[in-house]
Amino acid sequence: MEYFLSIQGEGFHTGTASFFIRIGGCDVGCHWCDVKESWNPEIHPVVSVEEIINKIPAHIDTVVITGGEPSLYNLESLSKILKEKGKKIHLETSGTGNLPLNMDWICLSPKKNEPPKKEFYSVADELKVIVQNKTDLKFAKEQATKTSPKTHLYLQPEWSQREKMLPLIIEFIQENPQWKISLQTHKYLNIP
Numbered sequence: 001m002e003y004f005l006s007i008q009g010e011g012f013h014t015g016t017a018s019f020f021i022r023i024g025g026c027d028v029g030c031h032w033c034d035v036k037e038s039w040n041p042e043i044h045p046v047v048s049v050e051e052i053i054n055k056i057p058a059h060i061d062t063v064v065i066t067g068g069e070p071s072l073y074n075l076e077s078l079s080k081i082l083k084e085k086g087k088k089i090h091l092e093t094s095g096t097g098n099l100p101l102n103m104d105w106i107c108l109s110p111k112k113n114e115p116p117k118k119e120f121y122s123v124a125d126e127l128k129v130i131v132q133n134k135t136d137l138k139f140a141k142e143q144a145t146k147t148s149p150k151t152h153l154y155l156q157p158e159w160s161q162r163e164k165m166l167p168l169i170i171e172f173i174q175e176n177p178q179w180k181i182s183l184q185t186h187k188y189l190n191i192p
């Protein structure tokens, strides 16, 4: 759908200069999704792996593959070339498709309406639960029980509900310090 250089705004790698590859196509259908234009893959022309790779600045180490839902696709040819170029590959996924190989970091963001496939939980480096209402905190706790002890746990307020949800998240994290807060800092910075 698009590729661009920016700064990771969310989760463990917040603040890191990263090249983003956003892959079109997602059938999860979160009503609060902020990239609904990604849902229909038909409206995004096919772009060759070579074209994308050639746009990545040589000095940028981190490539974030996001969507849409990138696990719907076979990412092998893309990830193979990225590894040959010495890049670190970070995947952002809801875990509804196939678990891709060659990822250096997997950020699993489970959604209630279509939970991840079970193989994603044990390999998730980071679990990022979007909190749109109070019941999402219960969902977050349930999801965390399926991850490995090494998984970093993040709660992120859904952008349009952030003023309402932040006090709940702050209280939750004070009581459950294994969790951390993730803010969409790229939105505060007004960058992509």
Ligand code: SF4
Pocket (backbone or CB within 6 Å): 026, 027, 028, 029, 030, 032, 033, 034, 035, 036, 038, 067, 068, 069, 094, 111
């Ligand atoms: S999984 Fe991600 S891309 Fe798909 S609808 Fe939900 S927020 Fe949007």
